[in-house]
Amino acid sequence: MIGIGSGSTIVYAVERLTEKVANEQLKVVCIPTSFQAKQLIVQHKLTLGDLDAYPELDLCIDGADEVDLKLCLIKGGGGCLLQEKIVASCAQDLVIIADYTKDSKRLGDQYKKGLVDMFCFIFIASIITYVTLVRGDFELSHGENIYSIVFMQFC
Ligand SMILES: O=C[C@H](O)[C@H](O)[C@H](O)COP(=O)(O)O
The missing domain is CATH 3.40.50.1360 (Rossmann fold)
Structure with a gap:
């Protein structure tokens, strides 16, 4: 393996x-x-x-x-x-x-970019928590990489 x-x-x-x-x-x-x-x-x-x-x-x-x-x-x-x-x-x-x-004497000497990984399930979980607290019920559907949120009710 x-x-x-x-x-x-x-x-x-x-x-x-x-x-x-x-x-x-x-x-x-x-x-x-x-x-x-x-x-x-x-x-x-x-x-x-x-x-x-x-x-x-x-x-x-x-x-x-x-x-x-x-x-x-x-x-x-x-x-x-x-x-x-x-x-x-x-x-x-x-x-x-x-x-x-x-090759580098000190990390960061050459490579200067910063990247952040955004994992959909964490992102979506955060949205669910936020939206449930703030806005009420909604439906969530997702495909491979596409997420959509349908709000059932707006406060
Ligand atoms: O995210 C990418 C990986 O960490 C690669 O192993 C790293 O960026 C090195 O890539 P490359 O061989 O194209 O320089």
């Missing part, structure tokens, strides 16, 4: 993994850290899994946005903030692949 990270660097690792799986007839299940990682796994015809079925991973491979002298990292520049940390936390080992462009 291997966690597969996101970004541009991980693509090389997935290509190599695909060759190894084919050449050595390995049985490997890949758990994605993002939608991009899921697509990468599917494109390479690797076996796709998830944490529900495989909560314990042998390894997780990922990239990084910046790496300092003590090997501390900035990650998540591609927006895979929470999911990649959850997948990595389920793995016995985490392998980070980074080239010299990610």
Whole structure:
């Protein structure tokens, strides 16, 4: 069981993994850290899994946005903030692949962006609480990534 990270660097690792799986007839299940990682796994015809079925991973491979002298990292520049940390936390080992462009004396010297992960279910739960308290009853419906709130009554 291997966690597969996101970004541009991980693509090389997935290509190599695909060759190894084919050449050595390995049985490997890949758990994605993002939608991009899921697509990468599917494109390479690797076996796709998830944490529900495989909560314990042998390894997780990922990239990084910046790496300092003590090997501390900035990650998540591609927006895979929470999911990649959850997948990595389920793995016995985490392998980070980074080239010299990610090298930094002090974190933040190179990578200056700040990102916030907004998880729909948390967002929606907050809206439900707020709206119930302030505005009264409503109906909530949702599709894959689309949420809509129909208010039954306005105060
Ligand atoms: O959210 C994205 C992930 O943390 C990536 O691993 C990180 O941004 C590095 O991506 P790249 O290999 O494209 O530099």
